[in-house]
Amino acid sequence: MKTLGRPAAARSGFSSMELVVVLALSALVMGAMVVSYGTLVRSQPQVATVVDVPLTSDRLSTFFNNNSSDYRDTHVAPSFGSLAEAEKLREQFYHDVLSATAVFCLPRNEGVDNTWKPAYIPYNAETDDELDMPQKFRNHIIRVAGVPLTQYVDFRNPGMGNNSLPPNASIFILSYTGTDSYLRVQAIYDIDVIRFTDPKKAMGFHASVKRYADPSPVPEGNAYSLVFSSAYRVFYPPANPLATSAAGFSTDGFTPLFVTFERHTRRAFEEGMPIDRFKLAAERPFYFVWWPDPAARHLGAQANTAAPTTPQHAYNHMGGRTSFMFTVPMFPAL
Known part of the structure; x- marks a missing residue:
């Protein structure tokens, strides 16, 4: 029977x-x-806002290997274009650290730009001291490479004195080398937070993180310097939008850029609470590192509720300020 x-x-x-x-x-x-x-x-509207930051030609050359005025035009925070650049640099930083043999963070004072970017650093394992902390690395490069005493601060950790925290830092990432007489510098990351206080110009902070690596093609020998590779930059206006002078945002800032946790075995040598409270690393020393966040609106002061006897007091206020926080081993386990 046929079905209809x-x-x-x-x-x-x-x-x-x-x-x-x-x-x-x-x-x-x-x-x-x-x-x-x-x-x-x-x-x-802040996404598309751009200011002409009065960076000098010398500073532009040091930062970006370029003194073009284009590098003075900086997006005002929050800038999601700068955030995308920061995300790319974050991934590169992780990649560099994973292939590193050692990482040393050295702070710099206000107005001191990093002009020293070596690809190789002389080192003799038989005669030179063991480089097991940033201060020893600083002493070594001063002795063997003639680095000025004022280039990097002799700084162990926050809270060890009444001096203000250094606002800038250079992170040296060392790697494997084919010679026993040199340390290989795989990359250098410079973090600079520069305050501008002239009310007739842009008031606020120009913050940038730059990476320096081998030029292309790579020169022969070991006497060449690393060159600018990539970066992100952003300009933070004062936390007080009605500020008309430097006093109006004197409490703004972004410090510390890092804290150092030393080996727990160092507690055998007591040096006092401000130092000993950071001796927490079970085996390998490590850092907490912070980069300015382009998605933040300003660098206004944050409350610190931690007790001064704890290491948290050095960085408790950094918790809600940035999503770019890193835990970095001083000597990666590879």
């Missing part, structure tokens, strides 16, 4: 009327999305 059903034409797909209805609904949904996106963009 719908005609073949009716089973072939949507009718013209159905397609018209679907297209109309799709247009309404897409239109609503466009309107919502436009509202979101208009509510974030």
Whole structure:
């Protein structure tokens, strides 16, 4: 017996009327999305705001190997374009650390830019001291490479004195080398947070993180310097939008850039609470490192609720200021 059903034409797909209805609904949904996106963009005017930061030509050359005025034009925080660049640099930093033999963080004082970017550092394992902490690394490069005493601060950790914390830092990432007489510098990361206080110009902070690595092609020998590779930069306005002078944002800033946790075995030599409280590493010493976050609106002061006798007191206020926080071994286990 033959079964009756719908005609073949009716089973072939949507009718013209159905397609018209679907297209109309799709247009309404897409239109609503466009309107919502436009509202979101208009509510974030800072994304496209750019200021001309009065960086000198010498500083531009030191930072970016370039003194073009284009590098003075800096996006104002929060800047999601700068955030994307920071994310890329974060991944590169992780890659460099994973292939490192040692990492040394050296702080720099305000106004002291890092002009020393060697690819190799002389080192004799038989006669030179063991480089098991940043201070010994600093002493070594001063002795064997003639680095000025003022280039990097003799700094152990926050809270050891009444001096202000250094606002800038250089991170040396060492790697394997084919010679016993040199340390190989795989990359250097410079963190600079520069305060500008002239009310007639841009008031606030120019913050940048730069990576320096081998030039291309790589020169022969071991006497060459690393060159600018990549970076992100952002300008933070004062936390007080009504500030008309330096006093209006005197408590703004971004420190410390890192803290150092030494081996626990160093507690056998007591040096006092400000130092001993950081001797917590079970085996390998390590750092906490912070980079300025382009998604933050300013560098205003944050409350610190930790007890001064604890290591947390040195960095407790950094907790909600940035999403760019790293735990970095001083001597990676590879």
